[in-house]
Amino acid sequence: MSVTNSIISAFYSKRLRAIDRFRRQPWDVQFEQFRLLVSYGAGTEYFRRYGFGEFGSVEEFQQRIPVVGYDELQHEIERVRAGEENILWPGKVRWFAKSSGTTGDRSKYIPITRESLEQCHFRGGRDVMAVFAYQNPDSKAFDGKALTLGGSHRLDTMGAGAQSGDLSAILIRNAPRWVGMVREPSMEIALIPDFEQKVEAICRRCSRQRITSFAGVPSWNLVLMNRMLEYAGADNLLEVWPDLSLFIHGGVSFAPYREQYKRLIPSSRMKYMETYNASEGFFALQDNLSTPDMLLMLDYGIFYEFLPLKDLHEPARAVTLADVEMGVNYAMIISTNGGLWRYMIGDTVEFTSLSPYKIRITGRTKSYINAFGEEIIIDNAERAVAAASAATGARVRDYTAAPVFMEGRSKGGHEWFVEFETPPSDVMLFAEVLDKTLQEVNSDYAAKRFKNTTLMAPQLVVARQGAFYRWMQEREKLGGQNKVPRLANDRRYLDELLKINTL
Incomplete structure (x- = not known):
């Protein structure tokens, strides 16, 4: 086992036990998340509107709180952006992830609370490290620096002191100081708004760094990696970064890009780990690299429901984890510590295992x-x-x-x-x-x-x-x-x- 992996595994041993618990007791953990979420929601205008209180049951929650998409929730989100408090989540929300999903013309502004940052997005990133280090003890993926290719928008200050930008920019701005010691590029380069200028700056800064892992969307990272080869005059990425051994990817299917990455990184040591991380939350990660499905993470401050795609226009048919079946195409519905209540995220998933709960992404409800x-x-x-x-x-x-x-x-x-x-x-x-x-x-x-x-x-x-x-x-x-x-x-x-x- 590498020294770095030994340290990571020891540091996160308690966390690994918590993950093992929700593998074995998934509904207990999900019910705990439900109770915690509604204790926060009980003090909001949104819960009062629908007559739902802190001690309501899951069944009552499903009966009273409607299933919504962004359009139905946009008015409340705009009020929160304007500085109003206790609308969807207690207190004032200061961060909003600007998201358009695919290439839609209209941007969505997803609330990012302190709770969703700490208990969901950052916990997801830490769990990726913990799970990978535990499953791959001899890998040197964390011995050097991680290269992350984030979003291309600056954080725009809005009224009432709130800020919006790509989720990656929000995470960079709020990350613990130690993250900057193990990640490249610098914050200044990471937040360059022009994508092509950012790629050039990364090439200048990182071509001589010891990069051992990288993360991001496969398509955009492919653009960066091909430009890096041109910049360095190299035939493959191992000539630039000899110890490169992990790509943490998500956002789009990796299948169309796998062979291209194998050509760019001709190494048997190279590992590929998929995550399911969106502006609305961090949902799943690949805990076994020999299979393509992902473990659904059940203690991130998210309560899950699933609506069979064939019943997309009948939200009363949504079920909790206790009643899902394998092989059914489901639209995913989430209630989160970001103040999204019974929110249909737009993704569809299929369960590949019910013990533990594992999923694969099958598409979009509108794609x-x-x-x-x-x-x-x-x-x-x-x-x-x-x-x-x-x-x-x-x-x-x-x-x-x-x-x-x-x-x-x-x-x-x-x-x-x-x-x-x-x-x-x-x-x-x-x-x-x-x-x-x-x-x-x-x-x-x-x-x-x-x-x-x-x-x-x-x-x-x-x-x-x-x-x-x-x-x-x-x-x-x-x-x-x-x-x-x-x-x-x-x-x-x-x-x-x-x-x-x-x-």
């Missing part, structure tokens, strides 16, 4: 294609892209898909816009395997494709290099937690991309 009853979700798309890539030797950099609507007597279909890192050996075969795999993993799609009943074979458009980057740049969405929407039920994004592709 799908269902123009013809085919109900394609992101999980279906990721599997199909992976199969098509494997069959043709391709490496996909980015992609999106949208419907081709029926006109006159013509049948509908899907159009896929794909930018390749390595082109497929046969573009037509890529499209055929994509189509075949979608039929294998989605029976609704298969039924619509049967003998071209409703859907024709998918159309594949090969994007020019840099098309997605230019599109995100035009929308001022470079870096941070901004994501390319994989699927859309209309053609707005795709038509914009097709226009850029012709320039």
Whole structure:
């Protein structure tokens, strides 16, 4: 065991026992979180409005407090931003994570309380270290410095002394002093608002540092890593950072990027650890790197509910952890120590284990294609892209898909816009395997494709290099937690991309 890992494991031994407890007693821990949360909520205007008090039951909570999204809660959040107290959480909230999810035009402002910072976001970061060090005692991932590529927005001061910015910027501003000793780049560079300027500054500062791990969104880190190779004149990242051995990633699926990272970091020592961390909270982490699912973290000041995706418009069907089932696609509902009550975050998950509770992210409640009853979700798309890539030797950099609507007597279909890192050996075969795999993993799609009943074979458009980057740049969405929407039920994004592709 490395000396650093020994220290981490010893320091966090009590915390590791707490994690083991919620593996064994999940509902006990979740009920404790519920009781703690409602004790805070009882003094808020929001609870009084719905007649719910500190001693109400879970069942009464579900009956009285409505399931909401950001639109329904926006008025209350704006009041909190203006400095009003005791609206959603006791006291005044001074921090708001600015988030747009994928590439939506309108920003969301997620309240970040002192409790959510300490008990959720920071605890999640510490648990990543503790779990990884315990599971990988010989790794040297924490012997050097961690490179983090955060958001690209400054913290904008609002009225009443509140501040907003990317979650990463808020975490950097509030992190304990010791974090700055083990993390790169400096705070000044980390908070540079222009993504491209920040990448250049990181290259100048970090190319000669001893970086042993890095963290962030796979797509944006890939941009940084490729630029680092150019800057250093290196063929792979081990020539720049010989001891690099861990990438902590989240935000988007890692599947389309895995082979590209293996090429950039050709080392058997390299480990990849997924986390599920959003502006609204830190939810899960990969506690076993040999399986792709993640352990749901149950003592972060979050009470979970899950609504079967098929019942998305019937919130009364939401269930707690006690009643979830494996193999069901659920929309996740959270009540948090950030003052979000029965908030539908917009992500969908599937349970892969009930003892302990483990999940995998399957998509978004608003990111799908269902123009013809085919109900394609992101999980279906990721599997199909992976199969098509494997069959043709391709490496996909980015992609999106949208419907081709029926006109006159013509049948509908899907159009896929794909930018390749390595082109497929046969573009037509890529499209055929994509189509075949979608039929294998989605029976609704298969039924619509049967003998071209409703859907024709998918159309594949090969994007020019840099098309997605230019599109995100035009929308001022470079870096941070901004994501390319994989699927859309209309053609707005795709038509914009097709226009850029012709320039």
